[in-house]
Amino acid sequence: MSIKTVRKTRKRPKNVLILGSGGLKIGQAGEFDYSGSQAIKALQEEGIRTVLINPNIATIQTSEDMADEVYFLPVTPEFVKKIIVKEKIDGILLSFGGQTGLNVGLELYQCGFLTKQSVSVLGTHPHVILDTEDRDRFKKRLSEINVRTPRSKAVTSKRAGLAAAREIGLPVLIRSAYSLGGQGSRICATQKELTEALEVALANSSQVIIDEFLKGWKEIEYEVVRDSYDNCITVCNMENFDPMGIHTGESIVVAPSQTLNNREYHFLREIAIKTIRHLNIVGECNIQYAFNPKNGEYRVIEVNARLSRSSALASKATGYPLAFIAAKLSLGYSLTELQNAITKVTTACFEPALDYIVVKVPRWDLKKFKSSDQRLGSEMKSVGEIMAIGRTFEEALQKALRMLNIGVEGLVLNELTISDPWEHIIHPTERRVFAIARVLEDGANIEEVYRKSLIDKWFLYKCKNIVDAERQLKKQGLKKAAVSRAKRLGYSDVQIARLLGVDHDKVRAYRKKNSIIPFIKQIDTLAAEYPAKTNYLYFTYNGTASDVVKQKKSIITLGSGPYRIGSSVEFDWCAVNAVKTSKEKGYNSIVVNCNPETVSTDYDVSDRLYFEELTLERVLDIIEFESDTKGVIVSFGGQIPNDLAMDLYKHNVPVLGTHPKDIDRAEDRHKFSKLLDTLGIDQPLWSELSTLESAKRFAKDVGYPVLVRPSYVLSGAAMNVAYDDTALTEVLEQAAIVSKEHPVVISKFIKNAREIEIDGVAKNGELKIYAISEHVENAGVHSGDATVVLPPQKTYLETVRRAKNTTREIINALNITGPFNIQFLAKNNDIKVIECNLRASRSFPFVSKATGYNFVEKAVLGMLGEDVGNNYNTLDLDYVVVKAPQFSFSKLKGADPVLYVEMASTGEVACFGNDLFEAFLKSILSTGFELPKKNILVSIGHESNKMNLLGAMTSLAKKGFNLIATEHTADFLKKYEIPCKKVYKISSTKKPNVSEYLTKDKLDLIINIPTKYNKKETTDGFKIRRKAADYNIPIISNRQVAKLLVKSIERKGMKDLAIKSWSEYLDEKR
């Protein structure tokens, strides 16, 4: 090999555009907030002006102190082009905004726009990215250096697909090219499955890939970094617990690899480096392998020439800031010129040595989508993930499972019913790992589990160790050796308490008396070889000393844990801002969180990071160690920390802000409703439910429908609407399983009411700042799924006044200090309180960015006893901001894409406009919606809905749209002389049938309004909605949204959507 250094005389760009990834969706979540934020920091350090486009208002990257200009606009070629021209962009980063950012960037490159505008793509060249994205080009490039890829064929038609599958031989893996999270990918073992999968995949993408299916091969991944001087390193390798067949995003993953020997590890590493050099990637990328453990054969599955979920995980797993370094390399730096950010004395050109093990476990929310397929496969369904650090696999695994916050205490001793564990092992579900523990407990041997799961026996032996420790502990009882062993294998005090039938506080006391305590270790990238100034920490029972001493005068902020439906990046924004404010006020900031997708867990956000469990036990460990703390902030991480408030208080931990007893008074629906009664504040009629009979009686008294929900609700878990006795019975049977400890409350479900929300901050029971917003949808749609408007456009001033007064009374009664959120129903100027949270709500970043006031900062100031001020204008704005939900239904096979009391959206976006219509259109375009051009399918259930939408239908027809209507809707439209084409329901076999129209080239939009908000998925409406999701056809399923959409497209076209930055809107206000 010759050693040449290529001198780069790259011109430094002045204005760099960063493409964000938009609303969080399955397969593309918080990791891109992390990578984008790092990129912005890296460029700003160089004095380069940064412009960011990202409609995801809940992100940290769209904060005031990040990019120089922020555009809350759709990440689509049309909008990006206009920004490039307006902002005189001369450099662009494509690889920090996930597949969304990458695809848009490639499109602009391919159409010649970037060249025409003299915009240079920083980092990996677009033609290189295309080499990795286009399957055929990819295989060709790799074959040039004799690197093996799976036998596969890219096809563009069903016929070619069938032929290719015959050639490769079943089973095969089918997936769409250019897709994120393996969308449309499926393992097909039969001809029938193959035909179906091809149809769906071809609807999503013009090119479909058919791969040989490598059953039982290991799945291994390397994160590779390369600079323009040809220095190339692998920062981290990772191994999947589950073998091939389960998407890596759906698999338990460990770092570093555990079962590869030196030869295998370095064999794959060398191929990685060879491949990345050959492809000529500059920056960061990952390479995924299938590896046959029996004979050392391998296949390169894919190379992602961009930051990814894996790179975020690798960054957190090693402490190596991949995104930051990648951004620097894209400016032409060499790796040797950059410093190891952790040690601050060594170079960034090195490969981290870990002296711990990391376990990642995905977090699913499949139960939220009742009819969706529960099996895991080659397609991603998880909505988030957590990462645990330990010094044994067992310790890290059990920590990880607790971190998921799904009600389990670890691998064993859970209250989980798994009726047929082998079924979960053979056909993997989210319970697979628990099923393995169950069969091992029942005496199954490792060989049998291995045969049925093909999971490497090393992992299974380790699971068995955990199971065996349980047996030993049971036999010996609370004895030092057994407890100590259990703790080293990751058992929690609660697990031990459960097993021995004692209280967990007693276990804790016993442990401390016997010096069985955890120690704190640093993540320093060099396994203690160099002294590191790192603040990145974890706890382990496999040690005898701690690396650090307690911090002086600290404030501990608890993060949000895993992203899931109802709790995601918005709480990370809150946590990061809470940390920032506490730092500014002179405190040492400490963060506790366990989610590798977050910015709050970045090495440079806090003074000290505990990458740890958000459980009572661990938080107490931290507080006992950090005994100089002023207190703990529980209000900015969503429900997980909020739920700890009372327990922390009982353990004499200072909780900052509203008193935990008052938090409990608001959280406990029973107590809260009583409080409202005392204050004379109206609320929907409610009753505490104990028996089915009394529930039925109550429902009869107030009249159906009724809303049923448990206490301590987040994201409407197990919330339901019952329209009759039968439905009520069914709902209650479900609820009883969900919630044993807290009583279930039922209330009258008020139809046709508006919903408004007040987010705000109080200090000592006094209102300091608030923002009021209204929902477009009537009550009955979960607030997290609603389209939210700020300032309100339709709510009467009198209603606003009343809501504000009621808010004041509640704040006073609960003596709130800190953030709060109250939700109201409004009907004819009457308001009823439906919910109150004494923590930052999901909408905190939205209201903060929409009004230009940082609500978190104000709240933390209040908690610290500082001046908060109270003269804030949040109502009289010259613009409107609309927040729209981002759904991931296309990822969740079988789920009904309909709005409901239970939350289903995975993310959100928000856009500014000069009026409601402009802001609304920008918002829905940001979620992937496309404005209709010609053909609209309308299917409207219920007479009242039809009447209500008559005006809207008339204007669509006038605007020249072709309306295609299902039977009753068509009859109705014809009665009012609105031209339309009548089609028959799917369930009827008559022609013309709806089913013939359900493809993207035949329909631009579907307006499907269900008859009522129930969960039956067998209707024709469901079939239409489901097809819409499968074929990516825009769909509106809510009456109010349909009306707003029609009004908006009546008034505005694409050209009317102004390209204005966030600061331009806020400046107008000031």
Added chain:
Amino acid sequence: MNKKVSLTLEDGSKVEGISFGKFTSVSGEVVFNTGMVGYPEALTDPSYKGQILVLTYPLIGNYGVPKNVFEQGISTVFESDKVQVSGLVIANYSKQYFHFAAEKSLSKWLIEQNIPAMYAVDTRELTKKIREKGAMLGKMECGKKTRFIDPNKKNLVTQVSIGAPKEYGSGRKKVIVVDTGMKNNSIISLIKRGIKVKRVPWDYDFSNERCAGVLLGNGPGDARLLKPLIKNVRAYMKRNKPLFGICLGNQILSLAAGGTIYKMKYGHRSQNQPCIIEGTKRCYITTQNHGYSIKENTIPKDYDVWFRNANDNTVEGIKHKKKPFSTVQFHPEAYPGPVDTEWLFDEFVKKL
């Protein structure tokens, strides 16, 4: 039943662990290695002679120990014919291993080889201590007491070098490889390139023997003790024929050329040491195992610094300005560790 072992360092500190090797007492110099894979290769590396090895990666034994395989008379699995470390200290031992190439457990192998080993040790804490105080003498005791012995005072090379010359491969060109305790893969790296290798004992006089070039391999201990070898190298250099040194060989060549070496605080023992080619921005990730280094201000003026450690700026290789003499302090032969600098063998072979 778990048997206890203790490790006592010369500063008086003591840690306890559980035995999983031979239940016997030993003493040696305690060093740490931060590599995450490759315990069979590391344990058989003769450079560890006289040393008690602490592995910082906490999970060891996962894939057992493979069956030995010989090709052209040399093992392609292990780096020498036995376990070379005096003792092994780890955090967590995987009693159950799994790998298709595995033949036995690490524990069984260590017992067979009479090597004591202990687990359940806070190896990070131990490593920090060595980092702060420097490499220390230590003793592993299982009941029977023993005393501290400084292995560096002895000529360790005599214990690991080959007894009589041995030839490998069938190439046209012959390279004399001086065995000061070299790893097998250095020899394999040459045979693979069509070179005939004559492996000679450390004090063998090769200075006037017909050959295309000489390779000085790695090995344990203090190079300054190897006077006969230094003398032979000096004589050989007069012939202006290719000479390549690896690790200990790097130090030998420096000494022969008139430079000096010094003992580092705790050395470099890991698989992630970045080395930059002097004067460029080109950096290689290298595997290393050494406790001594060349003193930069004593490098003879005919030589240039070739490689430099990007972390601590120590010299990692030198090159003669005109003559075909070059050395590296790291291990281009890898095993364990990255193979990024294997091209150095190509460069050497080209010069022959």
